[in-house]
Amino acid sequence: MSGGRRKDGKPFKDGNTREDGSYAVGKNRAPPGSRFAVGDGRKRGRRKKGVKNADTEFQRELDRKMVIKENGIERTVTKSQAVDLRLIDNATRKGDNKAIEMVDQRRQRIAEAAEINRRRHTLSDQTILEAYLQERAADLAIDPALFGDPEPGDSGDE
Known part of the structure; x- marks a missing residue:
């Protein structure tokens, strides 16, 4: 059965139509073999529930x-x-060279x-002015020559 037409008026490819005349595989309609299983509510490609971003956790702890x-x-x-205090303390009181370098950097x-x-x-203030x-x-x-931009046609030589 050949039925249905695309938006541009051309017919759907043979074998790619459903009984109601719409296309079976195409935009927003994946082939049946690659579709998610019915009832499989997993969110693929995302962190599992409750798992936090490591950088966020590190910042929260700091x-x-x-x-x-x-x-x-x-x-x-x-x-x-506390880390900053220890670093500065090590640099000043103990004379730790590595700490001194880090404080200086x-x-x-x-x-x-x-x-x-x-x-x-x-x-930015200067350009606005x-x-x-x-x-x-x-x-x-x-x-206008005071601004350093000569007027059009003005060579600057007088």
């Missing part, structure tokens, strides 16, 4: 609070802060990030 004792005084800090990384952030804000002044140059009677 954020947990703990009590430390400094000079006989108890203090509550996060585990991440972290200081440099923080300083570089701050400088990049400062430079980014400065550059230059664009505004270029738009308003005629109204404010400012020579």
